[in-house]
Amino acid sequence: MAPAADTRSRILAAANELFYAQGIRATSADRIIEQVGITKVTFYRHFRTKSDLVVAYLEAQAAAENDWMLSVIDPGEPAGSLAALAAGIGAASCQPGFRGCAFINAAAEFPDPEDPVRRTVDAHRERMLQTFAEIALAGGVSDVPASARQMMLLRDGAMVNGYLGEPEAVAEALDAGFAAILTQAALR
Known part of the structure; x- marks a missing residue:
């Protein structure tokens, strides 16, 4: 299991790639969750809202x-x-x-x-x-x-x-x- 800091970094890396390439509003939290390979619970443990991630x-x-x-x-x-x-x-x-x-x-x-x-x-x-x-x-x-x-x-x-x-x-x-x-x- 990945440490929390590593998971947070992977979420941010995916967000960086997807938000920049596709746009923020066009990129769903589900798309980031899928790319990182985590659960929604894990995602929301690190970022309570998509706005927090942005x-x-x-x-x-x-x-x-x-x-x-x-x-x-x-x-x-x-x-x-x-x-x-x-x-x-x-x-x-x-x-x-x-x-x-x-x-x-x-x-x-x-x-x-x-x-x-x-x-x-x-x-x-x-x-x-x-x-x-x-x-x-x-x-x-x-x-x-x-x-x-x-x-x-x-x-x-x-x-x-x-x-x-x-x-x-x-x-x-x-x-x-x-x-x-x-x-x-x-x-x-």
Whole structure:
């Protein structure tokens, strides 16, 4: 018999795969239970509701994305940090099986701002916006909140464009957009 932590990890791994590939609402708890090979009782012992599972899935995605962002950012090099983010986003968004940003996808499926899923999405996006604000501040821009929002919009657009473009083209366009924000905002 698998330890509880292992079972929980297997449920989350299946949810990650299925939610991302097929959509959250389109993936039933029964489908996840079947893929993991557990009983409903076991599933509900780990996640009382499907919503709890979705929140855990998004929290794991958020932690991974946040860790990655922090790993490529050099606080003393805002332009270099943005270039590294652009290259990573360009590479990720053009990989086979890429279906867009898990958070944007979840927000589209859960529009109610009071839903726990949507609150998880919003919390992650707020952390990302704060990271962009820290980069903008290090870059010496005069309107940090506006520059951070512009960077977030560029990031979101690159995630969507990844369906259509080549990794290098997406990364180059994103890097150019980020650089333009730093340059123009610093001149204001």
